[in-house]
Amino acid sequence: MGFLQDPPQLAHPYREDRLLRAMLDRALPPTRRAALDTDLQALGDYALMAWRRAGQSSRRKPVLTAWDAWGNRVDRIELTEAWQEGPHITTRHAVLAAGHEANEHARLEEFARVYLYHLASEFYTCPLAMTDGAATALKASGNQALLDRALPHLLSRDATSFWLSGQWMTENAGGSDVGNTETIARQDASGQWRLYGRKWFSSAVVGEVALALARPEGAGAGAGALALFYVETMEGARRRPELVIDRLKDKLGTHELPTAEIHLEGLPAWPLGELANGVRQVAPMLNITRTWNAVCATASMARAIALARDYATRRHAFGKPLLDQPLHAQTLADMQAEFEGAFALTFEVAHLLGRVEHGAPQPHEASLLRLLTPLAKLWTGKMAVRMCSEALECFGGAGYIEDTGLPQLLRDAQVYAIWEGTTNVLSLDSLRALAGEQLGTLRRAIDGWLADSIDAHARQQIHAAMDAAGAFLQANGAQREVLEAGARGLAITLAR
Ligand code: MFK
Ligand code: FAD
The missing domain is CATH 1.20.140.10 (Butyryl-CoA Dehydrogenase, subunit A, domain 3)
Structure with a gap:
């Protein structure tokens, strides 16, 4: 040879x-x-x-089995070895x-x-990130009942009691623009909220809980009318029948991560806080x-x-x-x-x-x-x-x-x-983060923070980018559109 x-x-x-x-x-x-x-x-x-x-x-992908041999809907997902080890590594x-x-x-x-x-x-880190995010959002909500129920599981140091959370935002009508959300939250006769709709990307659908955006029935259009709900996906060892996994997506990468399209058919849900301003x-x-x-x-x-x-x-x-x-x-x-x-x-x-x-x-x-x-x-x-x-x-x-x-x-x-x-x-989001009083404060803070660690030319570039951000935030009409079109350049300059 x-x-x-x-x-x-x-x-x-x-x-x-x-x-x-x-x-x-x-x-x-x-x-x-x-x-x-x-x-x-x-x-x-x-x-x-x-x-x-x-x-x-050889690499493996998760496999979804929707029906068992006897015709029961099971929506069972077989995970890769690293995913099966995930809860143990995470908690240990x-x-x-x-x-x-x-x-x-x-x-x-x-x-x-x-x-x-x-x-x-x-990419078990994908649902871990969402679980960390869910714990953080629950804490911010101050909803004591949900905190008592979920937090010990989300932050558990024991694999047997650990729960993963999903983040159900994206729908067919919009992922960036979640104001187009079509999922409806409706109260049943007992007062229990239930979610009805379709979530178009649900990574780690194997999670035990999720935070989901939905529009309370009768609320107006747009993002401001959305509410944020906490849901649980399991009933003992079996997935709740009101959560239907339509299919796993066939993706360019992240093959081991089970990203699903799902239907919610009356899944019980609890609002984190007020029934609006879910974003x-x-x-x-x-x-x-x-x-x-x-x-x-x-x-x-x-x-x-x-x-x-x-x-x-x-x-x-x-x-x-x-x-x-x-x-x-x-x-x-x-x-x-x-x-x-x-x-x-x-x-x-x-x-x-x-x-x-x-x-x-x-x-x-x-x-x-x-x-x-x-x-x-x-x-x-x-x-x-x-x-x-x-x-x-x-x-x-x-x-x-x-x-x-x-x-x-x-x-x-x-x-x-x-x-x-x-x-x-996110370029637009970073400009919003500079809005109002923040701009002047941040400009001084960034100057102090970077101190002598950058040269005069770089400092000049940062100042120019922040000036442009300021102009964007005050502009209207056509001028604003021109400045908005440059938002990515500004963001990259600031990041660099
Ligand atoms: C392995 C690596 C780990 C990574 C795991 C990833 C897992 C992947 C799972 C997903 O992809 S989940 C789906 C993620 N979807 C998005 O990130 C949506 C992207 N779109 C946006 O971020 C839009 O900008 C947004 C949906 C926020 C626009 O909606 P709105 O309602 O038009 O937003 P608006 O009016 O800007 O903000 C509404 C309120 O939220 C405002 O507060 P007020 O009501 O008090 O005025 C905003 O200030 C606030 N807000 C928005 N973004 C914020 C924020 N506050 C703090 N931080 C932010 N980032
Ligand atoms: P669109 O919003 O249609 O965007 C299309 C293009 O338009 C983009 O290039 C965007 O930058 C651009 N665009 C949109 N608005 C503007 C604007 N105002 N100005 C300039 N450009 C703009 N979502 C969940 O909720 N939960 C999940 O678990 C989840 N898992 C995912 C897993 C994978 C592997 C992938 C790929 C996606 C997942 N998503 C999930 C969805 C993801 O968050 C969305 O795909 C993403 O937010 C973009 O939304 P969209 O697909 O609707 O694209």
Whole structure:
């Protein structure tokens, strides 16, 4: 047999991650840093095991069985191995519970876990993000009955009592524009609310609960008239008959994630709060899932670059390893530099979230968090696609071949920019976050925050972008449309 190429090897995702370790060393007090180490070591071990396992087995998708042999509707979903392990890994390492500790570092410690777990989890992190978001939105609602009922399950440290939550927003008539929601909430004779309608994208339909937007019967049109409801999907061990799974979607990527189209045929539901302004009530959930998205997009980039870098030491061309070819080395260095920017912004958002929730935040920090969350999501979402594409090219033809496992990185990355608010929707959202009093305060805060860490030209660009945002917020008619068309450019400039 002739020449055989060594496949890339994955270094230990925690022990060999200089960037993650240095950031945690810098940000955490020594006792908390030391206490975190056991979970991160274990999640790094799991990630390495999962990567090796994936290389040895053909990939699997979840399978939906709608009917049993005797004609009963069962809507049973068989999950992949990593998904079956999901509740155990999550609860054993307190992935969600850690983030809800009353400590300003809790979110950073949570997202360090998420960063290590994401790729091994096969997007089990998608419903975990929604579960974290549901817990956060329930807390914000102050609905004590629902908190007592659901929170111990959502934040459980025991797999047998752990519940996953879905997030049922998107319908056929609109995902970005949820004001088109057609699902109706109707009270039955006993006063129990019940939901009727069709949800067009329901990821992780295997969840035990969900938060769902619906229009109370008789309420007006538009988004303001929507209410936010809590639902449970199971009746003991069996799925409630009022929740019908129509089919699992056939997707470009995230194949292991069971994303379903569903019908609600009178599913019992409980409002979180007032029977209107559901978007305002679901916003805490959106901001949490958007932070997860940024962390997971960053994790995908880290994996793609780590593999490409390793391969560059193994593959020879024109008489030397790729790493010794100046242009290839520069390509990898450019990727790493951009990635480190994304990493810094993402974990700054994670840390800021913890400070705003449980620390002693500066007065401007809540506004800064509101702005940086959509910026981090939209910037890392786009960057992940570009970075995974570049990493595939670093492998030459092998990067295009299915059973190297590499194309999956690119296919999966495409989702980060689409769900949880597309790039355009979040560009507009980030401009809204600058509205009113925020602009001046944030401008001063950003100046102080960046201090000497950027050069005069970059500072000028940020000021120009913030001025343009201010102009947009005050403009009307045709002028506003022109400025709105530039919203993505503004958002990307601010994020960068
Ligand atoms: C593995 C990685 C993990 C990631 C997991 C992802 C799982 C994927 C699951 C999904 O994709 S779930 C579906 C996600 N769907 C979206 O994200 C919808 C995208 N569309 C938007 O975000 C629109 O901008 C929006 C629906 C919010 C527009 O609706 P409206 O009603 O026209 O919004 P409006 O008037 O801007 O906001 C209504 C209220 O909510 C306002 O408050 P007030 O009523 O007090 O004025 C807003 O300030 C507030 N609001 C909106 N977005 C907010 C927010 N508040 C805080 N933060 C936000 N982000
Ligand atoms: P549209 O809203 O129709 O958008 C189409 C295009 O128009 C986009 O490019 C968008 O950027 C652009 N656009 C829209 N409005 C504007 C504007 N005002 N200005 C400029 N451009 C605009 N949803 C859930 O609720 N729960 C889930 O569990 C869930 N899981 C998902 C899983 C996967 C794998 C995927 C792919 C999606 C999932 N979604 C889920 C749905 C997802 O949130 C929506 O697809 C997304 O929000 C976009 O909505 P849409 O598909 O209706 O696109």
